[in-house]
Amino acid sequence: MKKHGTLNAALSRVIAELGHTDYIVIADCGLPVPPGVERIDLALKPGMPGFLDTLAVVLEDMQVERALLANEISQHNRDLEHTATAMLEGRPLAHVPHGEFKQITRGARAIIRTGEATPYANVILYSGTTF
Template sequence: MKKTPLLNVALSRLIASLGHGDLVVIGDAGLPVPPGVELIDLALTQGIPDFISTLNVVLSEMQVERHVLASEILDKQPTALVALDKLHAEGALGQRQLVDHEQFKILSRQARAIVRTGECQPYCNIVLAAGVTF
């Protein structure tokens, strides 16, 4: 058995296959998935799993160089923003980039996969760009 917290086979496979600069999106329950982008659907019901718990587990295995958020998250101030700011301050998310939500959805077309959570807070979506450990 694995020693790390991530047990989901599809998500673990995705992270193991990432190269430098590859994009992974972790999204709320309403984020559209563009045609041709793999969907790893973890959503069970509203709030389960939540965005931050999913992000923390992904970060247990993924090296992140930078992240992208929709600028609207700063206006809506969902409770998840506090945890995102803390992870950013700790260096777990690399550089931060803000784009408007429409640009965020366009960027998600380039993702290797979108991980759908059960999150129902507005704008709880993040693009993670894979870094390297060396």
């Protein structure tokens, strides 16, 4: 049994397999998962687990180089955006229209589906290197 880090086997494996510039998505329960992209479904019920809790766990394990949010989060989910931005601790953070965000998810190594049930609670995390 693992003693530290991500206990979810599929999530732990995907993080371990990431190379530089590969990316994963942490998603609310409504974001569509494109065909062919691995879905790691953590959702238990609306709100559980939450987006921010999931982001915190992933950031403990993953070397994140930069991140991407949908523009619409700034208008529709400002509190979550501010908290997520603070958690990303100054890493480069860009915004794109939600439609473009969904197109980009087609190249993700995996989409981690949370129980988050608030609008635009999605982030793309690009893998960095530890050296």
